[in-house]
Amino acid sequence: MRILVLGSGAREHAIILALRSEEESHAIFAAPGNAGIAREAHLVDVDPMDPTAVLTFAKNEAIDLVVVGPEAPLVAGVADPLRAHGIPVFGPGKAAAQLEGSKTYAKRIMDAAGVPTGGSVRAHDTAGVEAALDRFGAPYVVKADGLAAGKGVIVTSDRAAALAHAESYLPSGAVLIEEFLSGPEVSLFFLSDGDHVAPLSPAQDFKRLRDGDEGPNTGGMGAYSPLPWLTERFGGEDEFVAQVTRDIAEPVIRQMDAEGTPFIGLLYAGLILTEQGVKVIEFNARFGDPETQVVLPRLIDPLSRLLLAAASGTLEDQPRPAFAEATAVTVVLASEGYPEAPLTGRVLTGIDGAEEVDGVHVAHAATALRDGELVATGGRVLSVVATGTTFGEAREAAYAGLERIGLEGGQYRTDIAARVARA
Numbered sequence: 001m002r003i004l005v006l007g008s009g010a011r012e013h014a015i016i017l018a019l020r021s022e023e024e025s026h027a028i029f030a031a032p033g034n035a036g037i038a039r040e041a042h043l044v045d046v047d048p049m050d051p052t053a054v055l056t057f058a059k060n061e062a063i064d065l066v067v068v069g070p071e072a073p074l075v076a077g078v079a080d081p082l083r084a085h086g087i088p089v090f091g092p093g094k095a096a097a098q099l100e101g102s103k104t105y106a107k108r109i110m111d112a113a114g115v116p117t118g119g120s121v122r123a124h125d126t127a128g129v130e131a132a133l134d135r136f137g138a139p140y141v142v143k144a145d146g147l148a149a150g151k152g153v154i155v156t157s158d159r160a161a162a163l164a165h166a167e168s169y170l171p172s173g174a175v176l177i178e179e180f181l182s183g184p185e186v187s188l189f190f191l192s193d194g195d196h197v198a199p200l201s202p203a204q205d206f207k208r209l210r211d212g213d214e215g216p217n218t219g220g221m222g223a224y225s226p227l228p229w230l231t232e233r234f235g236g237e238d239e240f241v242a243q244v245t246r247d248i249a250e251p252v253i254r255q256m257d258a259e260g261t262p263f264i265g266l267l268y269a270g271l272i273l274t275e276q277g278v279k280v281i282e283f284n285a286r287f288g289d290p291e292t293q294v295v296l297p298r299l300i301d302p303l304s305r306l307l308l309a310a311a312s313g314t315l316e317d318q319p320r321p322a323f324a325e326a327t328a329v330t331v332v333l334a335s336e337g338y339p340e341a342p343l344t345g346r347v348l349t350g351i352d353g354a355e356e357v358d359g360v361h362v363a364h365a366a367t368a369l370r371d372g373e374l375v376a377t378g379g380r381v382l383s384v385v386a387t388g389t390t391f392g393e394a395r396e397a398a399y400a401g402l403e404r405i406g407l408e409g410g411q412y413r414t415d416i417a418a419r420v421a422r423a
């Protein structure tokens with residue numbers, strides 16, 4: 001197949017590595033890609049945020065499948081003209097991407113579909129925010145309504161900090177004040193063709209910047225898959241996945257279809273396992289980053305076949321995606337100053353050495369070649385990924401790889417998958 005992947009993160013590198021691992025050989029194009037993706041795909045100078053430019057490229061290059069990685073181009077409507085021209089695209093159109101682009105829209109869909117989520121209030125001014133904060137009480141959860149690259153959410157017991165966060169987002173529209181939910185979090189991905197869903201294997205993400213879940217929320221600092229502890233609570237991963245499919249994914253997909261905005265692409269369910277049952281924290285309209293880096297290396301079936309089936313409405317004909325028992329762990333290396341103000345342009349060394357560690361590969365994110373040197377160009381620079389038989393093995397390999405990488409001021413968590421490796 002001729003496949004165009006939009007995006008430039010470690011998620012997109014992971015998607016492309018999965019496509020490359022198939023028996024069938026594909027012509028893969030990436031826009032804009034990064035220094036790691038450049039080794040696997042043709043980088044093309046097409047702006048993912050420009051739907052017309054993407055359509056023109058896809059037509060000129062006779063692309064068979066477009067895979068949209070990040071949320072911003074989806075929310076900007078990149079999928080719509082492609083679909084209108086009969087080009088299979090994995091990713092929802094502008095209207096359905098509101099499931100991620102607007103927390104208010106997502107809450108309305110969940111209400112209509114009877115999907116369990118925390119209570120929330122939309123506030124438009126300081127008085128409304130204060131009333132909502134006092135209604136729910138501490139700890140306070142405040143969310144920007146629109147896209148905020150993982151930085152829109154604050155969870156704090158400090159009322160003044162909650163109020164200040166809300167006020168910083170009020171000028172851009174409304175904010176959501178939510179009921180605080182407590183429990184372990186799970187990211188579960190579903191491929192959707194608008195009508196049917198196919199679940200992938202669950203993963204857990206580490207959202208806070210520092211060890212022990214301290215520090216600010218980030219896009220994600222590490223992840224592991226599968227989640228062996230689901231067995232204790234649900235009897236097994238399959239039982240858990242079946243429950244979430246029935247109670248959450250299918251009702252949402254049905255509701256969106258009934259409203260004339262079918263969701264075609266990846267439904268990312270951000271879940272929290274509360275004492276009162278599984279609840280939705282958020283939906284995303286694309287693969288998670290860094291969870292994809294640990295889910296896709298375990299996928300046995302050819303990814304291209306599944307994505308094409310979702311993009312062309314034939315998911316029902318596919319066998320359910322199967323996963324290897326192997327464990328996978330990823331640790332993200334971020335630039336100094338991330339997430340507030342990452343320092344960029346610093347030299348990155350040791351990636352080849354890291355990949356010499358058994359079971360380790362590196363998914364690039366913010367990397368570029370400048371004058372023959374590899375440099376970091378953004379906040380989350382790369383994901384070191386390791387697979388193993390046990391979590392202990394995978395975790396040890398991931399950190400052994402990471403220690404071989406040099407980046408001045410680079411930050412990473414040292415406790416990714418520590419608990420599950422001890423269990």
Ligand code: AMP
Nearest residue numbers: 118141153155178179180181207281282
């Ligand atoms: P989100 O961007 O909505 O995924 O939120 C980022 C993170 O904030 C989540 O992964 C949770 O750890 C935390 N969070 C969000 N909403 C809640 C909530 N209602 N209760 C507790 N924690 C939350």
Ligand code: GLY
Nearest residue numbers: 219220288289290
């Ligand atoms: N890892 C969280 C996300 O992709 O939104």
